[in-house]
Amino acid sequence: MKKLIALIDCNQFYVSCERAFNPSLEGRPVIVLSNNDGCTVSCSPEAKQIGIPVGVPVFQYRKEIEKHGVVMCSSNYALYSDMSSRVMKVLADCASEIEVYSIDEAFLRFHQAPGGEIMRFASHLRQQVRKKTGIPVSVGVAVSKTLAKLANRIAKKNPSCQGVCYLSDKAQISLALAQTAVGDIWGIGRKYTAWLESQKVHTALQFVDLGDTWIRKRMTIKGLATAWELRGMPCLPFGDTRTHNREICCSLSFGRPVQRLEEIREALTRHVLQAVSQLRDQQAVAGGVGVFIHSHRRDITHAYANYYSISSPQLSDDPFLFIRLAFRALNKIYRPEISYVKTGVFLLDISPKQYLPPSLFEEESSRDKTSEALIQAMEHINRRWGKHTVRPATMGKKVSWDIKRDHLSNPHTTSWKHLPEC
Amino acid sequence: MHTGFPSPAQSYHEKSMNLQDLLVPHPETTFFMRAGSSYEEYCIQKGDIMVVDRGAQPSAKDLVIAVVNARRCLMRFEKLSRCSAGEEDAIEVWGTVTSIVRPMRVL
Structure with missing residues (x-):
């Protein structure tokens, strides 16, 4: 069948x-x-x-x-x-x-x-x-x-x-192909589209009629797979293609340009918390953190962008550890004269938690460790009372740099405080 | 190392009861709503949390959240089918109220 x-x-x-x-x-x-x-x-x-x-x-x-x-x-x-x-x-x-x-x-x-x-x-x-x-x-x-x-x-x-x-059936497929422009085919990007157009290949039907060797030579095996798929021969694998993230990135533009280190730290704290929460959701640990900041690209006199990464003394899923590391990275790249429009954080070297090896220098690093119980208590309270109810003080009290969301609807399905009414 | 006598109750162990299983058997189609006013005829007080299943098939006596002319309202399903018979109103069943949760102290 x-x-x-x-x-x-x-x-x-x-x-x-x-x-x-x-x-x-x-x-x-x-x-x-x-x-x-x-x-x-x-x-x-x-x-x-x-x-x-x-x-x-x-x-x-x-x-x-x-x-x-x-x-x-x-x-x-x-x-x-x-x-x-x-x-x-x-x-x-x-x-x-x-x-x-x-x-x-x-x-x-x-x-x-x-x-x-x-x-x-x-x-x-x-x-x-x-x-x-x-x-x-x-x-x-x-x-x-x-x-x-x-x-x-x-x-x-x-x-x-x-x-x-x-x-x-074949007739239906041919008709559909004839009515589809090459640029609208899934898997054919802008560059190949422009090139195919220049070769007078305008419709999907013209594309599938090209010879296999010709397609393979110009568009690699991927282009050939697309042609075969369109001819009715399934080539692409089916299944969950999502693999374990090797990296998690959280970043956001500021609602307005920001200069003060403190404000950037507040934003970074929030991004680290978000990233670590994703990390913990997939039951993984990270081995390092990377931080980037940049100014407005149009600001020619003070254009600045930089990135710095620091590896962690041990694989971890501790938000407080990564906040400390992120601050250390930020200090390396922060320049006070710049107005920044965006900052973000990467968690690096991510692996599943079950592979977490015991640290060789456990004694030495335990001073640096936050108790898992504290993190869990924080997660528990925030799940119940809303995001950021309990948070590291470095996140600040009132955020003035926050992104603009002037027309935000309620989180109807994820917060008891914001249930829709009837 | 555990060396004591094994618990005689061990083979009778069952999972503890869980309100989620009782109130939300279908999490993906269940939504929560708060009663914006009291509906005395249905014994619902202002502030009650209504458990609404969009996947359930309502029967006549069921309470449903309906959307009538782009507004949400709460009514018995049978009443809804009656009022939709003649009029030109745009009516849609949004979901069936399957339970009411009323916290007795401020959470």
Whole structure:
């Protein structure tokens, strides 16, 4: 029995998350903004219709926003990430194999059922996710990942598909390929697109008709895999491609330029806490920390960017240790005359906690260690009372450099303090 | 090293009860909401936490969170199906209230 692949993609995911808890947003133009409320990262169809695309600076569209009463939301990643895991769990219940591809996309693999069952299954997926999480999705089904991706695009673009598209036979596939520009093929980047266009290869159909040796020679084995996938021969591996992170990075721009060391330390403290919390979630330990800071790139007279890393005396998941190390690294690169716009931290040399070797110099380093009980107590209190309720004093009291999130909705699903009301 | 007599209760050990299992059997489809006002007819007080399962199929007597004309409201499912029969209102069942949690002191 042949296996099929479905790509499930959430429609305007961030906007849909906001709408799930705020029904008054339904039917209105809504845009979700990036960190610091700078660019659009998700736009409702109503917003796209009045000409606001994804990925543009929001200030350029002030007029449209005012004229049409567009609702702006700052990105609420706590909410989006929780909603994403809910969508993925509902999907995982519907098929035996799932590969979570991004925050709002997943591949499912299942055995082909006879007759019209596929369309029924695809619609069922769509209804289940919509009903159980409130998030609308589109479903594309085909024999390979690349074709499923293409089917999904068609499902999204054509209202007549009702959110579902199954590329079942050769004729359908050829038609779909003929209507798809090479630049819209999954796996073909901008550089290859420009080059293919210059070779008079404009549609996906023209691309798959190229010879194998020609493609392989110019576009490596990856390009060839894409061509084969489009011809209906699955080549890409299926499965959870997420490997253990070797590095964790947390960074954020300041809401305004910042000069004082103290303020940068406050931001760094917060980034280290965030990074270590991710580290502990994946039950891993890190062996070092890297810190970077930079000024505004347009500030030519004082342009400055630097990075410094320090390795830790032992593999650890202790936030206080990494805060101390990060400060030491910061001291190496901080220059008082610079106005900084961004700082961030890397945790380095990450490995699973079970491999943690006992330190040779345990006695010596134990002075440096925070008790695990203290860290756990802090985590426990913050889970219950909200992030940063208990925090290292180096994080400061009131933050004046914080990123701009003027239109932030509540963390409806992750904080008892912010439950939606009815 | 443990050298004492093995506990006679050992083979009877079962997992302790857990409210999560009772109130939230389906975590991925369950959301919490706070009652914004008192609903005396349903014995709900302002501030109560409502456990809402979006995956549950409501029956007639169930309390549901409905979205009527872009506003959330709380009502019996049977009442909802009655009022949606004739009118042109946009009505959607958001989820089924499966439990009410009422902390008796400030948490």
